Amino acid sequence: xxxxxxxxxxxxxxxxxxxxxxxxxxxxxxxxxxxxxxxxxxxxxxxxxxxxxxxxxxxxxxxxxxxxxxxxxxxxxxxxxxxxxxxxxxxxxxxxxxxxxxxxxxxxxxxxx
Amino acid sequence: xxxxxxxxxxxxxxxxxxxxxxxxxxxxxxxxxxxxxxxxxxxxxxxxxxxxxxxxxxxxxxxxxxxxxxxxxxxxxxxxxxxxxxxxxxxxxxxxxxxxxxxxxxxxxxxxxxx
Numbered sequence: 001x002x003x004x005x006x007x008x009x010x011x012x013x014x015x016x017x018x019x020x021x022x023x024x025x026x027x028x029x030x031x032x033x034x035x036x037x038x039x040x041x042x043x044x045x046x047x048x049x050x051x052x053x054x055x056x057x058x059x060x061x062x063x064x065x066x067x068x069x070x071x072x073x074x075x076x077x078x079x080x081x082x083x084x085x086x087x088x089x090x091x092x093x094x095x096x097x098x099x100x101x102x103x104x105x106x107x108x109x110x111x112x113x
Numbered sequence: 114x115x116x117x118x119x120x121x122x123x124x125x126x127x128x129x130x131x132x133x134x135x136x137x138x139x140x141x142x143x144x145x146x147x148x149x150x151x152x153x154x155x156x157x158x159x160x161x162x163x164x165x166x167x168x169x170x171x172x173x174x175x176x177x178x179x180x181x182x183x184x185x186x187x188x189x190x191x192x193x194x195x196x197x198x199x200x201x202x203x204x205x206x207x208x209x210x211x212x213x214x215x216x217x218x219x220x221x222x223x224x225x226x227x228x
Contacts, residue, residue, distance in 0.1 A: 043203065044219040090155060100171060101217060103155040
């Protein structure tokens with residue numbers, strides 16, 4: 001069965017610094033890959049997704065992610081973090097966009113002044 | 114506005130008292146799903162539906178029921194809630210066709226507490 005690992009439970013980044021959130025998956029084929037963000041008390045918002053093609057994917061709010069097949073990774077990056085980026089971030093994989101999403105356990109991002 | 118709505122947003126109930134959490138989407142999506150979110154466990158799928166009258170179990174279906182009589186609605190039913198079903202519940206929907214296919218859109222969540 002597929003699995004998703006987000007090795008960092010919490011990450012603290014200074015405002016203006018760069019960010020990288022790690023995501024590794026275990027899957028027999030190239031899955032559909034997603035990053036979602038959950039702000040406190042809110043639902044999940046899709047940041048970006050990868051299905052095929054260019055392995056560097058641009059998303060909303062200045063985020064990007066790179067799919068690396070050799071490392072089974074789909075890390076999320078942002079060059080300059082804003083205080084409003086403080087939230088919990090979830091990586092997810094699926095057979096297709098409308099099949100079961102398997103989520104990682106999430107990474108809580110804290111932004112310090 | 115395209116959205117997934119859930120009601121109620123917050124619910125406190127007692128063990129054994131049947132309850133229903135409603136989910137509705139206005140995007141004509143074929144696929145709908147329920148997840149629960151628990152601290153340290155991420156989100157886990159409870160049930161999903163590929164279309165009207167077609168439902169199937171996810172990873173954690175025990176203690177839950179669903180129905181899909183209409184395309185837009187996908188209620189989650191707890192016949193006899195127990196404290197271990199205290200959780201944050203999310204409904205999601207996705208299209209299988211069109212430009213917006215392959216992305217699941219989530220509702221705002223329902224926080225359930227079972228005493």
